[in-house]
Amino acid sequence: MKTEVLKKYYTNNSIRLKMIQSALNSYHTNKTVTTQKSRQLYNQRRRILKKYSNIESHKSIIKHSNLYIYKLKQFRKIIQEGPDYVCISCALALFRNQVIPFIKEKYSKEGILSQIEKHIQVNFNNNSSMQQQWICRLCSDKMKKQQLPARAISNKLEVCKIPSELKRLNNLEKHLIALRLPFMKIVNLTSGKLSSRLSQKGTKGPLHCVPSDVQETVTTLPRPVDKSMMVRLQLKRRLKYKAIWEEQLINPTDVRDALLILTK
Ligand SMILES: [Zn+2]
Structure with missing residues (x-):
């Protein structure tokens, strides 16, 4: 009997609509005590659940904002x-966090070498005590x-000024006089809206340093007619390749001057 009714319900559209209508009618018109009570209980339960979820979301908002303020304070x-x-x-x-207070006794106690002592002394005099x-x-x-x-500092490590002859070289001219040509795959470490020029770069995979014969390169350059002569130069990864890696105008006189400075 039940299966037949179900079968009718699923196959016949008009019968299904009728059944739904009658069920709705009986729900609205049914006002016996038990149904009223069950309805009341159901509504009560929904109200409690709603209230509870409201409180929970409020709690989480407060918790997150507190966390945010705490982190901001830490950062500041x-x-x-x-x-x-x-x-x-x-x-x-x-x-x-990278330094510790300097206490001289800490180091001199253990019988420090005279060289280091002298080194400290030098810097002591420079700074106000x-x-x-x-x-x-x-x-x-x-x-x-x-x-x-x-x-x-006493090792006299310092970066010296770049001579003007080397400074004015362009990218390709620098390539010509470099003793080693590094080849590497450079990737953007950050992805997203940030422009690729601004983002931090990293290398991926192997890095090759190819030694280049500067002597040969410079002697093959055409002899400059005057100081302002420019030569159009193409850099290829290999001579037999068709693709050009870089193309620029270079000044052979500049390259020669730079080499003279470097060999001094
Ligand atoms: Zn240091």
Whole structure:
């Protein structure tokens, strides 16, 4: 009997509509105590659930905003100080977490080498003794091992000025006089709306350094007629390849001048 009714319900459209209509009518007109009670219970349950979910969402909003404010405070605290801490040994400007207070007794106690002592002395005189002095962790570790830190100022490490002859070279001219030509695959580390020129780059896969014979390159360049002569030059990855990697105008006189500076 039941299966027959179900079969009619699923196959015959008009019968289905009739059945739904009659069910709805009986629901609305049925006002016995049991149905009323069950309806009441159902509505009550819905009200409670709604209230509960409201409270929960409010709670989570407060929780998240608190977390946000906390993180913002942390960030502001971190960026409050810039790289204002100068290492006494290597004179690098560092952040607070990269340096430790410099206490001379800590290092001299263990019988430090005379060279390092002298090195510290030199820098002591440069700085005013009133200020708190800092030393970076790397220098500190080296000095505790009684070694001179590799990047200490007393090693006279400095970047010299680039001569103007080298500065004015363009990209392709630099290629001509380079002893090693590096080949690598460069990828953008960040993806998204940021322009590819601005994004941080990284290398992927192997990196090849190909030695190039500068002597041969320069002697094959045409002899310049005057100082302003330009030559159109194409750089290929291999001579037999058709594709051109880079094409630019170069000045052979500039290349020669740069080489003279480098061989001095
Ligand atoms: Zn240092």
